[in-house]
Amino acid sequence: MRIVIVDDDPLVRMGLRAIVGSEAGWDVVAEAGDGREALALVDEHRPDVVLMDIRMPHMDGLEATREITAGASGAKVIVLTTFEVDEYVFEAMRAGASGFVLKRVPPAELIEAVRVVAAGESMLFPSSTRRVIERFATPTSVASMPDLTEREGDVLRLLARGLSNGEIAVELFVSVETVKSHVASILTKLGVRDRTQAVIAAYESGFVSPGTGDDAESR
DSSP: OEEEEEOSOHHHHHHHHHHHTTSTTOEEEEEESSHHHHHHHHHHHOOSEEEEESSOSSSOHHHHHHHHHHSSSOOEEEEEESOSSOHHHHHHHHTTOOEEEETTSOHHHHHHHHHHHHTTOOSOOSHHHHHHHHHHOOOOTTOOOOOOOHHHHHHHHHHHTTOOHHHHHHHHTOOHHHHHHHHHHHHHHHTOSSHHHHHHHHHHHTSBOTTTOOBGGGO
């Protein structure tokens, strides 16, 4: 696992490096103090995961996230934030970040977040992430959903509830591989890069509504 840490506070970077760098097989390949520097380091080192602060000089984490996720590096971004419910955090996820963690989380939770995102799983398992999406992802008149199969719709609603592939498989009485296939199809049809963006699209289209991730039509 190759990781880049981006934060304008050197003490925060030091703490993050100590935590994630202690994991076997994980390597903090670079650190950056602002978004502009982060872009150059991501291009140079091609990390798997970027831990990204939001408020930084020169280029903030929102713009840096947008450029990284739109680029060819394939890096996945986890936003670091001090505030749990933050519109900037939502906009970063909308721009391509896979989720966020609070800077004050226990080290074990940060490590789990990195592991989950790197594996392509859902970063929606913390209820705080779902609360941010529910608060800021309001349906728009221009949002629309592609034609999903009935089973793909079931999977997307369960994704919106924060379920993992394994949990969805149990819920729908199918194999994990079948769930992965449905998720891949959903991402392709929605034109998004990961599960977080799929859930945001589901809320913004009205396919699911705030509360439990239920289908809006059934409420």
